[in-house]
Amino acid sequence: MKIEKNKKYLLSKENISSLVQILQKQKFKTIAPVVKDETILYDEIQSIDELPIGMTDVHKAGSYSLKKRKDKALFGYNVGPQSCKKFLFPPKLTLLQTKKIDGKVTVIKSSDPVEKLALIGIKPCELSAILVQDKIFIEGDYVDSYYKQQRDNLFIVTTNCTETAYSCFCDSMKTGPEATKGFDLAVTELIDGKNHRFVIKTGSAAGVKVLSNIEGIALAPDDALALEEAKISSAKNKMGRSISTENLKELLLDNLNHPYWAEIQERCVSCGNCTMVCPTCFCSDILDETSLSGEDSKRTRLWDSCFSKDYSYIHGGVVRASIKSRYRQWLTHKFASWVDQFDTFGCVGCGRCIVWCPVGIDVTEEINAIEQDVEKMKPVEVEA
Amino acid sequence: MMLQSNNTAIKTELTNEPFVPVMYEIKRIQRETEDTFTIDLILPDKKKTNFRFKPGQFNSMFVHGCGEVPISISGNPIKNEKIVHTIRVVGTVTRAIRRLKVGEYIGIRGPFGSHWPVEKAVDKNVIIIAGGIGLAPIRPAVYHILEHREKYKDLSILYGARTPDDIIFKKELESIRGRFDIDLHVTVDRADNKWMGNVGVVPTLAKRITSDPSNSIAFVCGPEIMMRYSAVALQQYGMSLQDIYISLERNMKCGIGLCGHCQYTGKFICKDGPVYSYETVKDLLKTREI
Ligand SMILES: Cc1cc2nc3c(=O)[nH]c(=O)nc-3n(C[C@H](O)[C@H](O)[C@H](O)COP(=O)(O)OP(=O)(O)OC[C@H]3O[C@@H](n4cnc5c(N)ncnc54)[C@H](O)[C@@H]3O)c2cc1C
Ligand code: SF4
Ligand code: SF4
Ligand code: FES
Numbered sequence: 001m002k003i004e005k006n007k008k009y010l011l012s013k014e015n016i017s018s019l020v021q022i023l024q025k026q027k028f029k030t031i032a033p034v035v036k037d038e039t040i041l042y043d044e045i046q047s048i049d050e051l052p053i054g055m056t057d058v059h060k061a062g063s064y065s066l067k068k069r070k071d072k073a074l075f076g077y078n079v080g081p082q083s084c085k086k087f088l089f090p091p092k093l094t095l096l097q098t099k100k101i102d103g104k105v106t107v108i109k110s111s112d113p114v115e116k117l118a119l120i121g122i123k124p125c126e127l128s129a130i131l132v133q134d135k136i137f138i139e140g141d142y143v144d145s146y147y148k149q150q151r152d153n154l155f156i157v158t159t160n161c162t163e164t165a166y167s168c169f170c171d172s173m174k175t176g177p178e179a180t181k182g183f184d185l186a187v188t189e190l191i192d193g194k195n196h197r198f199v200i201k202t203g204s205a206a207g208v209k210v211l212s213n214i215e216g217i218a219l220a221p222d223d224a225l226a227l228e229e230a231k232i233s234s235a236k237n238k239m240g241r242s243i244s245t246e247n248l249k250e251l252l253l254d255n256l257n258h259p260y261w262a263e264i265q266e267r268c269v270s271c272g273n274c275t276m277v278c279p280t281c282f283c284s285d286i287l288d289e290t291s292l293s294g295e296d297s298k299r300t301r302l303w304d305s306c307f308s309k310d311y312s313y314i315h316g317g318v319v320r321a322s323i324k325s326r327y328r329q330w331l332t333h334k335f336a337s338w339v340d341q342f343d344t345f346g347c348v349g350c351g352r353c354i355v356w357c358p359v360g361i362d363v364t365e366e367i368n369a370i371e372q373d374v375e376k377m378k379p380v381e382v383e384a
Numbered sequence: 385m386m387l388q389s390n391n392t393a394i395k396t397e398l399t400n401e402p403f404v405p406v407m408y409e410i411k412r413i414q415r416e417t418e419d420t421f422t423i424d425l426i427l428p429d430k431k432k433t434n435f436r437f438k439p440g441q442f443n444s445m446f447v448h449g450c451g452e453v454p455i456s457i458s459g460n461p462i463k464n465e466k467i468v469h470t471i472r473v474v475g476t477v478t479r480a481i482r483r484l485k486v487g488e489y490i491g492i493r494g495p496f497g498s499h500w501p502v503e504k505a506v507d508k509n510v511i512i513i514a515g516g517i518g519l520a521p522i523r524p525a526v527y528h529i530l531e532h533r534e535k536y537k538d539l540s541i542l543y544g545a546r547t548p549d550d551i552i553f554k555k556e557l558e559s560i561r562g563r564f565d566i567d568l569h570v571t572v573d574r575a576d577n578k579w580m581g582n583v584g585v586v587p588t589l590a591k592r593i594t595s596d597p598s599n600s601i602a603f604v605c606g607p608e609i610m611m612r613y614s615a616v617a618l619q620q621y622g623m624s625l626q627d628i629y630i631s632l633e634r635n636m637k638c639g640i641g642l643c644g645h646c647q648y649t650g651k652f653i654c655k656d657g658p659v660y661s662y663e664t665v666k667d668l669l670k671t672r673e674i
Contacts, residue, residue: 095404096403098449098491100449104407104409104488105490107405107407136642140642142641142642144402144642256674282642283643283645284638284642285637286452288449288450289449290449290450297449299403304637312635312645313635314633314634315474319634319673319674325673329647329674333647336649337650
């Protein structure tokens with residue numbers, strides 16, 4: 001059968017297995033979620049047997065644990081502490097090396113290599129986060145060449161969500177539970193009693209090519225499509241959290257001096273976890289290192305966080321000295337200033353910052369609290 | 385953590401070009417004050433640099449083994465055979481730059497950022513207000529105006545330094561003082577017994593301006609508090625905030641909108657700034673810890 005773009009096909013579990021093999025034959029390193037250190041992390045897999053089969057993750061504000069599922073789902077997890085950000089925007093990257101001899105400095109053209117990576121089983125919010133970071137690193141005036149090269153060597157198999165966790169709010173951010181763009185292939189896993197099937201949608205020429213290598217597949221039948229739709233809409237209706245994004249930017253930027261920021265300061269310990277787990281946060285710092293002789297020097301880019309004091313240091317003092325101002329920077333960046341900068345929110349609703357906050361601060365609750373408070377303070381319109 | 389895998393690794397020539405500086409050779413270092421110096425850079429092969437920039441833009445200056453800092457270009461934008469910076473020593477990298485000798489190398493990435501709107505100032509009176517090292521980022525605008533003097537109306541320069549010893553570009557200021565087409569006022573916060581000039585903070589000099597405020601444009605550079613008081617003084621004198629331009633300073637690591645450090649709500653000071661019209665940032669300037 002001739003495989004076409006933007007069409008949906010029906011796959012068996014064996015077909016998914018061959019998909020992984022095909023990608024490996026095409027020299028892709030196949031990366032997928034795996035169970036490791038009692039969490040679900042991304043790692044290289046050789047076969048689908050290494051996926052978190054029959055496992056899921058349970059989220060709460062400030063807590064995360066794994067649980068056995070009743071079925072043998074391959075993609076029945078939500079999101080772990082790691083995001084795909086690390087593949088394109090590594091936590092540590094050599095930017096350049098220099099050599100100094102007799103005062104003369106030369107740039108050594110060495111670099112960390114990029115590789116052909118296939119990301120398998122990433123959730124729509126993860127995919128959306130990549131699209132958000134594309135805007136920063138490759139769609140602006142200056143192109144981060146490492147990101148670009150790695151991005152050009154990426155193959156994405158996303159899995160639509162049919163279940164959600166306590167901390168999920170992708171529906172509010174319009175990033176899920178179904179992936180609508182940016183993927184090579186999008187899979188929806190359907191388990192119906194003993195019937196274990198997958199609907200797969202082609203999203204790119206590369207996706208078509210890969211799928212064309214699988215023998216004997218057919219278009220997804222109506223009953224599978226109906227089940228897919230039902231499952232995705234049930235996920236949509238069961239979002240753990242929600243916020244209203246309408247006028248959110250204005251709400252936050254008009255309330256930079258709202259007393260509520262000080263209230264959050266009572267709880268926030270400024271650990272920066274929320275920025276480290278966030279799939280869209282892009283801040284970085286630079287570390288300079290020299291050999292003992294002083295001849296060789298290396299510049300390394302490291303992830304940074306707006307929660308650190310040094311982040312805003314300028315000669316004479318730290319600009320954002322209070323925790324209140326740092327939390328405000330973080331939240332207003334994600335949900336307001338980002339829109340001015342990149343024409344999108346800086347949040348994809350993955351819920352990681354809620355789960356990995358040691359004191360359980362929940363962005364959605366904070367936003368809703370500010371909104372309600374501002375609403376209360378609004379002058380009541382009196383009829384003339 | 386980098387993934388290493390022998391079959392999938394793709395060789396790349398250079399990781400991240402926007403982060404790679406061009407190496408320049410130090411041609412001259414000139415002492416301005418106790419803690420401030422001016423440094424001229426040329427290309428190592430002694431070719432003319434032909435480095436183009438607009439007044440108010442900055443470069444990222446990289447010192448091997450030490451770090452990189454944003455420094456405004458303080459030279460003449462028309463005579464671009466060398467790149468000139470004026471630097472005040474305040475910490476690690478600026479100290480390391482001062483320790484370098486003529487013939488040694490410095491890496492440059494740039495020019496970055498917005499500029500003083502010298503185009504908009506044509507046919508207007510130009511008022512320049514600078515405090516301390518703030519005269520350095522504004523000097524290219526002065527050069528530009530002097531090169532095209534006939535295009536501009538009155539030029540007033542108000543400059544304030546902490547003490548007479550902290551005045552930078554002394555010789556140039558003296559030569560300007562003799563020119564009939566520039567109205568120069570210098571003040572110091574604290575005088576010594578040789579000082580015969582004004583004493584007091586620079587915004588107080590705004591009283592001395594005699595040009596028509598409705599046809600004026602102001603470029604203001606210095607500590608944030610000084611720029612705020614200057615804006616107030618200029619408003620009292622009759623100018624509107626739209627015609628007052630200031631240059632903001634924030635921590636900067638990349639200069640190109642990628643590291644996040646210089647954010648000012650929706651703005652990246654390295655890209656949309658550092659020069660802004662006062663009108664566009666007036667509310668933010670009033671908000672603490674932005
Ligand atoms: C757009 C712009 C133009 C500037 N132009 C000039 C100029 O013409 N002449 C001049 O002397 N200085 C200028 N500065 C200030 C200069 O960048 C700082 O003095 C310098 O970064 C201090 O670095 P340091 O390592 O010596 O100090 P440290 O105190 O050791 O600083 C440590 C690090 O903090 C950061 N940092 C500290 N202070 C500043 C600061 N004020 N701005 C940005 N990052 C900072 C830097 O990354 C620095 O490496 C400018 C700053 C900006 C943002
Ligand atoms: S802000 Fe929180 S919920 Fe939003 S993308 Fe980042 S980690 Fe996920
Ligand atoms: S400023 Fe803070 S919230 Fe924004 S990208 Fe950087 S670390 Fe994330
Ligand atoms: S200095 Fe890096 S974003 Fe502006």
